[in-house]
Amino acid sequence: MDKLIDDEMLVAQFQAGRQNAFDELMKRYKSKIFSYLLRSVRNYEDAEDITIEVFFKAYRALEGWQPKAKFSTWLYKIASNLAIDYHRAKARHPVYALDDAEIPEVHLVATDLHSDPERQLEEKERGLIIREAVDQLSPKQKAVFMLSRYEGMQLKEVAETLDMAEGTVKIHLHRAVKRLQTLLRPLWENNEI
C-alpha cells in the first residue's frame, strides 16, 4: 500500500467499510507500540498481550473515532493508559511480580555497585540495573520520559497523549531525570560507564 496515504486517510477508509485499512495501520504501528510497551513493562509476554489489547481496543473504537488529534497520538494514548493500569495492578498485587522473568534484577540496584566498586559488571547486568532504575519512576514520570525520549514525541504531543497540560509534562520529565540522576549516579562515579 502507498506509504503516502496518511494514517487519518486509512482511518477514513476503514470507517467507510474497507476493513483492510486496519491491517495497514497495524503494520505501521505494531513494532512501535510493542517496543514502547516493552520498555514500559519490561516483559515480552506482557508487552505482547498489551499490544494485542491496544489494537483490539482501537479496532472497536475506530468506527466512532473523530480526528481531533493524530491517529498515532490516539493509539499511544490507549497504550499509555493500559501500561499505567498494568503498573497500578502490579503495585496492588506485588505477588504476581514473582512471575516476571526479569524479577531477579530487583536485587541489583545501583547502590550495590557503590558499596562494591571492584565488582565487574557484565553489560547485560548494567542494562538491567538501568532499566530497573527507570522502573522506579512513577507511572506518569515513566510515561512522559519514554514518550519524549524514545517515541520521538514533542512535549505537546506527550501532553495530548497523556491528557496533561504541557507544563505538567515538563514537571514530570524534570522529576524523572532528577530521580534517574540520583539512582544512576553510582554507575558513573565508579567509572562504570
Next chain:
Amino acid sequence: MPKCKKSEGQAIDYASKLLPPEEEEPFEQHLKNCQDCSEAVASYTAVFDLTDKAQAELAVPEVALKNIEMNVYKRLAATQEQTLFSRIRTYFASVGSPFGWYKTAAVSSIAIALIAAAVLIGKPFQSEDTLRLTETQSADARIEQYRQQGIQRNLEEALITQHLRNDAWETESQLNRMKEQAQGTNWTQIADKHLESLQSGNSTLQ
C-alpha cells in the same frame, strides 16, 4: 552557596535537546561561566547515555511481531458482541475435511461423530486451506474464521468430554456454550442434535 537555578530545568532541557532554539545560544554562553550548570549538563548527559543504551537492548524480535495481527483478530473473534457479529458477512464458504490432524484412535471416534454431524446437517466445515490466513482476506472474513474455529474447538471439547470422560453434565454445558457462540449459524443445529442424543441417553450420532 545555593546551586545555580538554571542547573535543574534548563540544564535538563538542554541535555535532552528540548530547549527552545532561541534559548540555546544564551544558555551555552552561560555554561562557559557556570560550574553548577556545566556539571549538571554532564551528569544529565550521562543519565541519557546510560538509559539510551539500556533501552536499545530491549529490541522487539521480528518473530514476536509476526503474530500480532492474527492475535488481534482472534481476540476480536472471541468477543461475542452484536456490533461485531453484525459486520460478519462470510458464511461457510467452502467445504472440506478438517480432520487431518487427528492421530489417535480414541479421538478419531470423535472425528466420526463430527463427520456424522456434518453429514446430517450439511457439512458446515471449512477445509484447513481456507482456514489458513492470507494477507488479502478481509478482516471480516478472518474474524469469522476464528469464530468458526472457536465453535469447532468447543464442539470437539464437548465431544471429548462426552466420549472420553463420560461426563454428561459437563458435555451438556459445553454444548450449550458452543450453541450460544454459534448463534446465527447452522452450527446451532449440530449442538441441538448432540443435546438431543445426550438427553435421550444414547449417542445416536456415533
